[in-house]
Amino acid sequence: MIINERDIRNQSVLEAAHQIMVAARTAPKGKGIDIIEIITVTDEDIKQISEHLKVMSKETGMKFLLRDAENILQAEAMILIGTKKQKQGLNCAYCGFPTCIEKPDTVPCTINSIDVGIAIGSACAKASDLRLDTRVMFSAGWSAQQLGLLEDCHQVIAIPLSVSSKNPFFDRKPKEEVMK
16 A cells, blocks of 8 residues: 555644644643633634634734735644633732732733643644644634634634645745735
């Protein structure tokens, strides 16, 4: 039997995505409380995020969202990592407020933010171990968050995954105008 890498590339990326999600899940969490959510999206969901990025670009005038809208279409899969909102009750003042009670609900708990960052680092380390092309993208995560793809989550970050001879998520060309 002959198995050509090109014939199993998509399957291989999905298998790798499963391992990456496990790496993100097992990353350390503040106070040992796990409020991180992790999913993998493919195909139509990536297209939906891309289309929404174009709408966001038009609404905000942020041209880089157009570039990213096109860029994520080169991903075979995309990991989304976000966190539920939960005050951790440490009164650490890392959020800028002296106590958790004084912190407005609109201000994220910094411990939640740190947890997302550690999960992203763990996910990217695993992707690197597996030699996948990736990039951490706040923009695609922002779009996915607005679309509600990770229910009740905020601070959503996307990690597109690709297998190619050159990482498509770097050396990206900026967009000159907002699409209408």
